[in-house]
Amino acid sequence: MIAAFTSEWATALARWLGYLGASVLVGVVALRLQRQATESQLNHSRRLVRLAGLALLVAVLARMTQQALLFAAAPEEALAMVGILRGTAWGTAWTVQLLAALAATLLPGAYVKKGLLLALALALMAVLPPAFQGHAFGSEEFMVQAVVADALHLLAAGVWMGTLAVLVIVWLGQASGTRALEFVTAFSPWALTGAATLGVTGVFASWLHVRTPAMVWGSSYGRTLLLKVVLVLAVLALGAVNWKRITPVLLSPGGVARLRTSARTEVAIAVLVFLVTAFLVATSLPGE
Numbered sequence: 652m653i654a655a656f657t658s659e660w661a662t663a664l665a666r667w668l669g670y671l672g673a674s675v676l677v678g679v680v681a682l683r684l685q686r687q688a689t690e691s692q693l694n695h696s697r698r699l700v701r702l703a704g705l706a707l708l709v710a711v712l713a714r715m716t717q718q719a720l721l722f723a724a725a726p727e728e729a730l731a732m733v734g735i736l737r738g739t740a741w742g743t744a745w746t747v748q749l750l751a752a753l754a755a756t757l758l759p760g761a762y763v764k765k766g767l768l769l770a771l772a773l774a775l776m777a778v779l780p781p782a783f784q785g786h787a788f789g790s791e792e793f794m795v796q797a798v799v800a801d802a803l804h805l806l807a808a809g810v811w812m813g814t815l816a817v818l819v820i821v822w823l824g825q826a827s828g829t830r831a832l833e834f835v836t837a838f839s840p841w842a843l844t845g846a847a848t849l850g851v852t853g854v855f856a857s858w859l860h861v862r863t864p865a866m867v868w869g870s871s872y873g874r875t876l877l878l879k880v881v882l883v884l885a886v887l888a889l890g891a892v893n894w895k896r897i898t899p900v901l902l903s904p905g906g907v908a909r910l911r912t913s914a915r916t917e918v919a920i921a922v923l924v925f926l927v928t929a930f931l932v933a934t935s936l937p938g939e
């Protein structure tokens with residue numbers, strides 16, 4: 652039972668759930684910044700915030716327990732190990748994320764209705780902590796640059812994919828062609844900035860962790876990264892289709908339905924990108 656709970660799959664699934672929850676929370680707040688949703692529409696996001704918060708809460712608690720069980724010499728010592736871990740950078744990162752998750756679960760209005768600064772702070776608390784827990788933080792060279800790039804990568808993933816997920820789940824469902832066009836027009840610059848940031852920071856992290864082409868083919872880290880890049884290219888291709896092909900005909904009959912289907916597929920592939928990433932960050936770096 653404990654072996655299954657602390658297995659590679661179980662830890663990756665917990666990490667994945669955390670990425671999804673945090674990205675949706677960032678998406679909800681990014682929509683506020685894009686000023687494209689009215690207050691009453693944002694209120695409809697409350698349920699989604701609560702759900703995302705719950706996902707993040709489960710993920711953080713599971714990850715803390717898994718790590719404590721993996722480090723403890725015996726299961727009975729796991730609780731004491733949680734205490735020890737709480738004093739480390741990992742533990743601090745988890746505590747910060749736990750607070751953001753609790754706020755989303757118990758006070759979803761803090762993300763959608765209360766002051767924007769509070770919502771921004773909570774979204775950052777939800778999404779940035781993994782930058783202090785992965786390969787970037789353990790980097791022997793360029794550690795500061797690696798952590799900053801990783802933090803930007805996480806934020807950009809939330810802004811781009813989180814916003815799109817919220818649009819698909821909450822807004823596009825009932826939107827008219829005109830309203831959908833408003834959403835897409837407001838969202839496009841954010842998506843472009845998010846994609847560019849992900850590209851630059853992703854290439855930097857790839858270079859940092861995989862220094863030669865031989866390491867790409869010759870290590871399981873390199874091959875997992877390659878799978879991720881292929882999936883990212885599919886997301887990019889669909890994003891380009893949405894932007895260049897579907898948006899211009901959005902007001903014609905069937906335009907919104909086409910956008911909905913294409914955007915849903917884009918989000919579904921992005922969910923897979925997060926899953927592959929959840930394995931990637933736990934895979935030993937080439938040469939380790």
Ligand code: HEM
Binds near residue numbers: 787808856928931
């Ligand atoms: C849809 C686009 C993308 C999404 C949603 C995404 C998402 C993520 C997330 C959530 C992380 C985890 C960060 C952490 O836990 O600290 C990550 C890490 C990473 N990503 Fe991406 N990413 C995307 C695009 C890219 C691209 C284009 C590349 C490469 C060119 C890339 C390469 C990496 C690398 C190397 C890491 C570090 C993994 C590690 O710590 O070992 N990503 N990405």
